[in-house]
Amino acid sequence: MKVEKLEGTRDFYPPEMRFRNWLFQKMRYVSELYGYEEFDGPFLEKFDLYAAKSGEELANEQTYVFNTRGENPERIAVRPEMTPTLARMVAAKQNELRKPLRWFTIPNVWRYERAQRGRKREFYQWNIDILGVETMDADAEILAVSIALLASLGLQKGEFVVRLSNRYYLEDLLKRLGVDLSLKEGVYRQIDRIEKLKPEDFRANLQELGLSAETVAQLEQALRERNYQDFGPLKELWERLEDYGIADYVEFDPSIVRGLLYYTGTVFEVWDPTKKFTRAIMGGGRYDGLVEVLGGQPLPAVGTAISDVVLEEMLKQQGKMPKLERELDVFVARYSPNERRQSIAVAQQLRQAGLKVELGVLGNSMDKQLKAANNSGAKFAVIVAPAELERGEVNLKNLQTRAQQTVKLEALVAAIQNEF
């Protein structure tokens, strides 16, 4: 019976797995350069964990939720994101953990939504967070490490842009314009959609909410001017971005709103400037409230996340996918079934020296084995044949140059290592 994989999921055959390992390796390398330590948590969590962060309804919407069997069924979720697990883990050991916490992780997460370009139901997500720092040092460091990751993948300035705001900038602006703050959420919703709306619709919608035409005009002007110098936290953050030499990567964009329930300061998104990706490719910000929500002491926090699916799409779009071949050092073939034991001994000797060795199928003919050697991706073939064996030798063939030599068994490892 043929069974298909689930919609929106991926199979990682060895070539796809090599890319995934390459990508994860970059994520680990860059995270560790900045002193971040890796962590992980369980793939299934109590649904309550997500409800506590996002509210019952929102948590339920795009999450795989189910009940366990038995007398006391539990409501379980397939993790749709990692930050609730991070906050739960920090809250559970808060006093023992050295602060600031600099943690990263590359979890597998699931979203129950329609699969589309740059989105799958299952994906991996690099998460990086710093907890315990109130100042903009933390916000700037998270931006610096995020940019460093993208740069390490070959994405250059101009190939992505960070659009950044502060959760309270708009509130401050509305106050200054004399807007009734009970209208805040409605106004934010319009600002969040400003790029998608025609200017006349944007204005009409805001006036419908109760803003005067004059106020709307002032608001539009402020959104155009993009002046953060008067807003202390943004001014401070920009100084830090200058310190890191990354201010050029970042634009102040007051239309970046993001989750109001969750973020408590800096909010940012990374975008493809060509807009081939119609959604942000990365998002993050400051969430000083979450650890406390999950039962811990208050603990300031800044973090971000990016999906492997999006990164792969971006690299493909820019023609920057790495060429990753199978890494195999030696293919060992044997002349006849009589050389079975010696072939195995040669393979084991090479492995002892740390070489990656594929042993030809001992039951196959010499022709079939040589063909297999050529298709294996190995750098060398060693052929174990009776005439040479009598002299304590084997044939060593460089599969790239096609050069061939006979080598004493005891000198084989050195001969291969010298040719590398």
Next chain:
Amino acid sequence: MKVEKLEGTRDFYPPEMRFRNWLFQKMRYVSELYGYEEFDGPFLEKFDLYAAKSGEELANEQTYVFNTRGENPERIAVRPEMTPTLARMVAAKQNELRKPLRWFTIPNVWRYERAQRGRKREFYQWNIDILGVETMDADAEILAVSIALLASLGLQKGEFVVRLSNRYYLEDLLKRLGVDLSLKEGVYRQIDRIEKLKPEDFRANLQELGLSAETVAQLEQALRERNYQDFGPLKELWERLEDYGIADYVEFDPSIVRGLLYYTGTVFEVWDPTKKFTRAIMGGGRYDGLVEVLGGQPLPAVGTAISDVVLEEMLKQQGKMPKLERELDVFVARYSPNERRQSIAVAQQLRQAGLKVELGVLGNSMDKQLKAANNSGAKFAVIVAPAELERGEVNLKNLQTRAQQTVKLEALVAAIQNEF
């Protein structure tokens, strides 16, 4: 609101994560030495995939199964094992894939059962399989790579034992003893339990099934004698084990039965000889039928799997857990907020050179930063202070030897690299 993690799951804080990465790294290293390539598949699969392999009832028993929402709900399982995914993937691309396939993976899998020693509901599992080889070459290679993994973790001969049989050995024996083969499954069940049963109960149970006292005595004798020389496939396998020099690790044990539906030749289990683990720590064998069951062409296959939880328990029991410290090269501290920009520049310079750097929280006092440096696990501290900066220098302190020196900024990377 405090939310606990689910029963039978683990949080990987950085120290636990270091162990997990160390273990996975060993698994990858050894697998690749033997020419195996890594793959992975989705964490959720259609329930039918497991039902096709194990039957509806058995697949359901210890698996997290649930229905998706919406008009056309799908029955989904949280993967309890990896082999069905492997077989599905192979069947889907069978003609394109180079044979033999040598694949490994380290999936996260879930079992809905009572959590106990050496068992969790969530664990990782090294799976290694070779597909496309009919002869005992494959069975021997899987045993060799399994033993190589255990050896790479520091487990030596005598600290584990492979108990091995062949699915058809018992059938052959029953035939020779003239036992009606319709009684086979009942007899196997008793043999599987032979170590747990008193001899008189074993005998009584078999006689109840319809075997004569004489047949039972002959059967007991054969099980005691453990003579595999007359059974071709076992004789051939033992020759291969000799070729690999691993026959000493392996015992013929006809009481190893394992899943009758699934295995089609060699079956084996790895056991702790002290029997502190009351279940096998590793199991595997030949399953030539599975790819065909999942809609592919017939393809011979041998494989095995071991859980990370069991390996960790074994290493702890033997006092062989590795000591894994945080890998941090440099902690950068600054004398006063005035040296903020220079501290960041120093940190970035070191990171450019590939050093792992933690930057002290710039808002903190010098005392607090030096304390943080000492607790960070860093090998070096760099202190950025105004007097030295005026001369283009910083203080470099070796945190192990406590030796200190001032170093020109442009010579800092070299000074650190020389001391490594």
